[in-house]
Amino acid sequence: MYTSMKDMLLHAHKNHYAVMAINVVDMEQVKACIEAAEEEHSAVILNISPRQMKAHAYPYIMAPMIQNLAERAEVPVALNIDHGVNMEDIVTAIHCGYSSVMVDASSYDFEENIRRVSAVVALAHAKGISVEAELGHVGVAANADGQNADLYTNVDQAEEFVNRTQCDCLAVAIGTAHGSYPKNMIPKLDFERLTELKNRLNIPLVLHGGSGAGEENIRKAVACGINKINVCTDLMNHAKDSMIKVLQEQPDIQYMEWHEAAEEAMKDFIKDYMRMIGSSNRYTFDKFTGEELD
16 A cells, blocks of 8 residues: 555554665665565555656656555555755655655754755645654764764754654664765664653654664664664665676576566565564454354
8 A cells, every 4th residue: 555654654653663764766676675565564665865866766757656566565655755855856756646755954954954844844744745854964874974973863952843843753863874884884873862862752763874784783773762764775785786696697697587586685685674673564464264244
C-alpha cells in the first residue's frame, strides 16, 4: 500500500523499532526494496535526493512507478524526498506524487529553520503528506565532522522546534555522518543525548548517516529511540560489489540477468537490515484456520 511516513513511523515509535529509508535511483532498487519488505512483512521508505532526482531518478518517471508497485504491495511503502533544501524541489516532489518530504534547513539559523519547515508543513499537511525536518548538523563522514559535539542537536531547542513547526518526525545529530567513513573508523554516538531527545519530544526520531555506523551502534540507536534509519552508501556499495562479482564469475551473462542478480543481492542485504532494526514481521498475523462466516 502506498502511504506517507507518518503512520508507519508512529507505529515504529510506539513499538520501539525502526524502519529503513533506502535511497533508490532505478527500477531494480525499487523492486528489491518492495519485494524485500513484503517478504519480511515490514514497512519501507524509499528515498530520492534532489541530486538523484535531477541526475537519473527523474521524479516524473520514478514516482508513478513506485506508486504503482506500492499499491500492489501488502505492506506500507512511502516515497520521500531526501534532504530537500530548495522549495522548488520539494514542490516538484509533491506535484509528482511523493507521499512524504524531508525539508533540510539545518544549515540555517534556528529561526530560519523553523520558518522554512513551517512553510513546508503547511503545504504538505494540506495534502496528507508527512514532513521530516532536521535540527543539528549531520556531517560528512570523510571529513569526520560528524564528531563535533557542538553541532549536535540541542534538546531544549528541539522541543521548541517540534512544537512550533509541527513536523511529523525529526532527524537528529548525535555523531553519525553522511557517506563512507575512513577505513576502520566507527563513529562514537551520543546515546545519552538521544535518550533525552526521545523522552522530551515523544515523536519518531530519524538517524541520517546510518551507512558504516556499525551494527552495535545501529542496534543501540534503535533501543534508544530511533525509528527511521537512512541507508544509501552501504546498499549502493553492496549492489556495485555484487555486480562486479557476478560479472567476474559470469563474463558472458546477459544484461537483464546481470541486473536480476544485483536485485537479489540487494534484497538479501535489505532483509538482513530489517531484521537487525526490528521492522520484520510487524505487518502480518497468523492465517485464520477456523470456519469462515458469511
